Amino acid sequence: MKKLINDPANYVDEMLDGLCLAHPGLVRVGDDRRAIARSTKMRRGKVGVVSGGGSGHLPLFTGYVGKGLLDACAIGNVFEGPTINSCQDAIAAANGGAGVLCLFGNYGGDKMNFEMASEFAAMDGVETRTVLGTDDIASAKREESQKRRGVAGLIFAYKAAGALAEQGASLDEVAAIAQKAVDRTRTIGVALSSCQIPGAAGPNFTIADDEIEFGMGIHGEPGIWRHKIRPADELVDEMISLILAEKPEGASRVAVLVNSLGSTPFEELFILYRRAAQQLGAAGLAIVNPLIGPYVTSMEMGGASISLCFLDDEIETLLAAPAECPFWKVG
Amino acid sequence: MAITLETLADAITRANAAMSRLTDVLNAADAKLGDGDTGTMLARLIGTFAAVDVRNAENLGAGFMALAKAGAASTGSSLGTLIITAMMTAGKATTGKTELDWSDLSGLLAAIRYAAMVRGKAELGAKTIIDGLDALASSLEGKTDAASVAAAAEQAMDAVLAEFRNRPSAMGRARMFAEKSVGLDDPGMLALAEIVRSLAKTAQHGATPVA
Structure with missing residues (x-):
């Protein structure tokens, strides 16, 4: 690379x-x-x-x-x-x-x-x-x-x-x-392509051009399954479904992060977010302050993750409090 | 002859020389299930140890502690931290001592194995460097001179690798590939074995540096 x-x-x-x-x-x-x-x-x-x-x-x-x-x-x-x-x-x-x-x-x-x-x-x-x-x-x-x-x-x-x-x-x-x-936070990712540690002889893992790995970690740790790539909506449905299976009782509001693992562009992240918002709405969850972009990456790895933080009043208030760092500004 | 600062410095020099051959071997072993940097990390760590003026330390304890301190600034990897833990344990065990009998090496290695288990929250049998340390400590019981220590250590390393090769890993990233780890050497255990073999060879066949 x-x-x-x-x-x-x-x-x-x-x-x-x-x-x-x-x-x-x-x-x-x-x-x-x-x-x-x-x-x-x-x-x-x-x-x-x-x-x-x-x-x-x-x-x-x-x-x-x-x-x-x-x-x-x-x-x-x-x-x-x-x-x-x-x-x-x-x-x-x-x-x-x-x-x-x-x-x-x-x-x-x-x-x-x-x-x-x-x-x-x-x-x-x-x-x-x-x-x-x-x-x-x-x-x-x-x-x-x-x-x-x-x-x-x-x-x-x-x-x-x-x-x-x-x-x-x-x-x-x-x-x-x-x-x-x-x-109260759950994440799951999908990987499309690998990354390479500077100076390493080869990529961190290999994956065919037409494959996707569901659940892969941010260092290439193995996921749940690897198959031929599927439409984004199908992937999001499975991701959201797995996360919602662990929804805390009584949670009705969520903070959402659709994150690029590195090389996946904003356009694809918004396609993922569109479907995630539909699914969360259908599940009766209100979305608060969605975050879409590269927030946690693995250099040039292709893929994305979806995180949901199931809010209560205390966490929601703290997430909305003013903050500022090079990559995230609130308030 | 007992283990002195000279013995320690000499062992580090030889291990450092051996890394020129072992770096790629260990990277390749790690790349099978990990990120392929065990050899590179270990070469950097042992290179850091080699730059420490161990010969002029006040005593063995101070020498080991100087190695631990230098190592703590060199790597943050799990394996690296376990090696630093080993140096700290040896430093505490040899505080104020200028010599250590070869017959005491088994006990020292057992203490290191225990400290590594506590630090790494690891159990014996999980197919890690800790199983290698356990085998090494056991094999050296009753050995009273450098030559018998070297021979027993080399044999123990061959045996422990063979014993664990066909078992699944139960710790660290490799545990996530438990099935795939069957048939493969654990990179940390292999690193220990290769360095012990390099040191043992020179102890048995004279002081020719290993490369």
């Missing part, structure tokens, strides 16, 4: 340099400068909200650092968790003296590194809580939802936790709202 890069070894650092140049509200911090923080000073007494993960998913993870969202973010090499040091740097940057919420996807390396970084932070007197994004319903059965991966739906938890932290809530309250947002 052709890429507009220099030395693959410099891919992440050059990307981060460009991101911060383009968005002066962000700065690189830490000894190896693999954490991104807000350029404004952390407000004393405010709970910090940090995330982290591998590169290759912009706007996730670093792109959501901003007012009303994340205070800092640790970033690893492409599809590789952030280092323990980067996690420590992100926690330190987000420490305003009221504790730090570590909110990231349910992946092995990320978990281990944030866990070790949190142990080091505790030695420095910084209290942390951890909430894991587990919204990908294709990655494990409902009975084992704690094993599910975190994908695009994680941004709803960012938004809810970031908004509550801005209001001055306690660490436990911020962690609780993040967990509630995770618990």
Whole structure:
């Protein structure tokens, strides 16, 4: 695959340099400068909200650092968790003296590194809580939802936790709202084409031109089925049907994210959204503030995901609160 | 002769040299079910270890901790973090010691295996590097010199790979390909085995660097 890069070894650092140049509200911090923080000073007494993960998913993870969202973010090499040091740097940057919420996807390396970084932070007197994004319903059965991966739906938890932290809530309250947002969010994706890690000899996975993989993860993890490509409406019907099977009791309003995995254009996303809106309406669900676009990608991977966050009054209010980062502005 | 900082530094140099051959082998093994970067990540991590001045550390504990610290800045991968956990465990176990008897290596590896299980929330039998560490620790029980350690370690690595090859993976990304993982070596276990084999060969056949 052709890429507009220099030395693959410099891919992440050059990307981060460009991101911060383009968005002066962000700065690189830490000894190896693999954490991104807000350029404004952390407000004393405010709970910090940090995330982290591998590169290759912009706007996730670093792109959501901003007012009303994340205070800092640790970033690893492409599809590789952030280092323990980067996690420590992100926690330190987000420490305003009221504790730090570590909110990231349910992946092995990320978990281990944030866990070790949190142990080091505790030695420095910084209290942390951890909430894991587990919204990908294709990655494990409902009975084992704690094993599910975190994908695009994680941004709803960012938004809810970031908004509550801005209001001055306690660490436990911020962690609780993040967990509630995770618990009420479901995502499923479809993949059309692969991506390639810079410097790798070949693509991350292979898929025939006329095939689609239903439920594939954002690193090419296997999905539920792979068949010949089908009309968009059929795919959306199956995606929405699977998500609605897990609808919390009493939910009547949903936030919707139709997300491009990288190379799928807005036109196709709107075709997907059109059908999703029809199906959600038919199910008696009111859509609130739909998001359509590339919010969580896998470089040049083709495909899309649909996330639904089943709202209650508290989450809906927090999702509507003002926020601003390089890729998402509310209010 | 016991294990000293010189032994540790020498092992790192040899492992680093071996990675020039192993990088592609391990990437290829990982690419079968993963993202194909295990060899590249390990080469970077061991290269980072090789740049640490272990010989001049105050003692073995300080040497292992210096390796852990350097590694913590080098990689965020699951396997990398387990290796860093191993270095921290060894550092704590050898605090203040300038020598470690070969007969104590089995116990140290058992402590590392336990720490890796706790850190990785992993069980034995899931077909991971932890099963490799378990086999290695068991095989070295009662071994009191470098040559017998090397011979037992090499045999243990052959045996554990053969034992697990036809089992399904139950941890990490490979668990999602459980059926496809049957017949394949786990990349982390293979990495441990290949490095142990490289070190064992030189221990048994003299100090010629392995490449």
